[in-house]
Amino acid sequence: MMRKILVIVGSGKLHGNTNQLSDEFIRGALETGHQVKKVNLTENIQGCKGCGVCQNNGHHCVIRDMMKDIYPLFDEADTIVMASPLYFWSLSARLKSFIDRLYAISTDDEYPQKDTVLLMTSGSDEFYAFEQAVSFYRFFIKALGWKDQGMVLAGSCITKQTETAVKEHFLNEAYCLGKRI
Template identity: 55%
Template sequence: MKKILVVVCCGNLNGNTDKLANSFIEGLLETGHEVKKVFLGNKDIKGCKGCGACQLNHHICAIRDDMQDLYPLVNECDTIVIASPLYFWSISAIAKSFIDRLYALSTNDKYPRKNSILLMTAGDNQDWTFDHSLSYYHILTEALGWNDLGSYLAGGCKGESGNHSIDEKNLGEVYNFGKKII
């Protein structure tokens, strides 16, 4: 059984990415994992300033925002799931801020060991739609020494403005992906 932290990095509660994360979580719970979900859309997670204070002060980030509540959750879990919409061919800004702020947990560029999973949604569904994000994610996991357990990328979530339309097929597939995490 894993202790899994699912970080939903988008502004739309019950939007495509949130729904994708929820279905994945259903699968994880079916398999008996302990899961915590955090929706970042209503949180204040500022970007890392690169001040280096965390490296001199016991891994305590100098920025006093909602990330302070997330550090203990990151420390407790063995697996981090990053769920993000594709924004201009990349992960969302809040996902990037969350990841950058993990720098506070590093020692000499070594990070606490974690498993990781990437979940994404996008409007387009070209074979290259997620290339940049996936490439970034693979470099990230490699650099942080994280064990990549895989990713699920749901393209074709078009929807008119305000009409979020992830396909049931995606939700079923990501649920099964969740069930397969051991």
């Protein structure tokens, strides 16, 4: 079955580790015949104001930033890939703002069914590094009724100047996940 995949990259670095991991996932997905669109959250996305206006005006968020261009892509996709560097043992603020702003598309706290993937990079190789981020991911996709299709948690990504440093086995894991999805 051909999927429509939206890859949301919550890193401010266009050529960093998280993008490199995402690109390998995308390469695998494209080789399998899936349609893929990638969005880099390089512009600021404001967090949800909690004003609730979106719930009364046709699910249109009053905040005017790059999310207005992402909502239609989100609607078309059946699979959402969230990619983030690990910042202070959690998702990046960019990705978290994206997630918070999905409230605009809910109806009575119900969300459209999506499959999901989590891709993360970290300089840490400690066993606990991704624990909090994964816990949040699992909790929120369960709350939204989404289905996890897998994750790649790439630790020990130490960047030197302009060089990315994702270990080959993590790149291969992302590529294989993209092919398998």
